[in-house]
Amino acid sequence: MTLWRSIIVVTSGLLLGSGAVAGVLPEDRTDVLYHLYDGGGVAIDGPSLLVRKQIGKSMSVVGNYYVDMISSASIDVITTASPYDEERTQWSLGMDYLRGNTTMSVNYVSSVESDFDAKTYSFAVSQDMFGDLTTLTLSYALGDDLVGRSDDPTFERENDRQQYGVGITQILTRNLITTLNFTTITDEGFLNNPYRTVRYADSGVGRGFSYEAELYPNTRTSTAVGLRAKYYLPYRAALEGEYRYFTDTWDIESNTASIAYTHPMGPFTFTAKYRWHDQTGAHFYSDLFPRQQATNFRGRDKEISPLTSQTFKFLASWEFLDDPEGWGFIKRGSVNFSYSLLSVDYHDFSDVSVGALVGEEPLYQLDSDIIQIYFSFWY
């Protein structure tokens, strides 16, 4: 997925690169993670390694190496192509520089696949103000992608992307912290997937429909605003709520909300989370176009169709080491296990793999298991 992969690279860069708390450099730490996604005929797993280390008193550097090993026989693949295996490798380097109450961060991310190459450069500046109750962060990222096709070495398209972000973190009371984030992203270039197709009604074939290449607009601008609040409960537990509103020039509009509860018990910490997401479809999306080349732009990617997703997440952490003497230079260590069930109901995406009459196919539904196991070390 061209567009989605681009977004992922930008987001990863900003997340890993802007982890600094203004006025304080991020903690020195190393995380070793194994991730597994399994659902809808797609299995993706691989490692991720993150290392962060302070250099001197005012600088911290961070590096991340991440791999996706993909084995795909998704609904899109089995209906129009053959199952495939793919590998994506991503690495990033970042630096945070602290001066007074200001933290400046730069980050570079590179993601490479056999048919896709993405580079992202990002910059963020955070300022603590008003007695350190408020942190203002501005961020900017520039993405530069090269899209190819595995079956056509001459195919090469570009995609440029710019992301602007403004965030405010505000301490409201001694128990309550909130964040407000605005993000605007503009894309320009080849935004659709070079492999994917749309289907259109075709009475000339037995099954009643045929496929043609999808064609997305060359530009997209999206805006998102997210509000988060975390509250410390009197008996040492935390309650967190989050809401996001999203809209873009493709007429996708979404609402996302989540609630999480964290409860420590000695060296163990447990978190339960529920997330709900609902979106409308893009204006050029159709499950079945009435004829070939029916519209200027056309897409049948289920990700831009109207859908509702729900996630149930459970996380358990065990802090097995918390000792100033520690293990040599390692002072703290934890092992963490996270399981999420992601369930997606598509409101206008038919499951054509069942072979029903055209227009009478059942709607597609997806359940995925998401597992993360990671060790964290602080030093």
Add this chain to the structure above:
Amino acid sequence: MKIRALSRYLLLFGLLAGAAGCSNFEPWVKPYERDRLADPIMALDTAPVSSSYIQHVYEAREGARGGEGAAGGGCGCN
């Protein structure tokens, strides 16, 4: 257009940073009252490597993007 948008961000940042520097602001939550906010269970992002991954999953399967994540956390706890 993009340069103008960036300029606006920088101007906003400069104005707010300047206002913060010139004011005699009295924080209503004192530094010594921030022990609960400094508790690890109150961290806005306990594991960047994990939150980055799960956001990756959502953005690959949904049409929305951005507006999430923590913009630092000005707890000034240390």
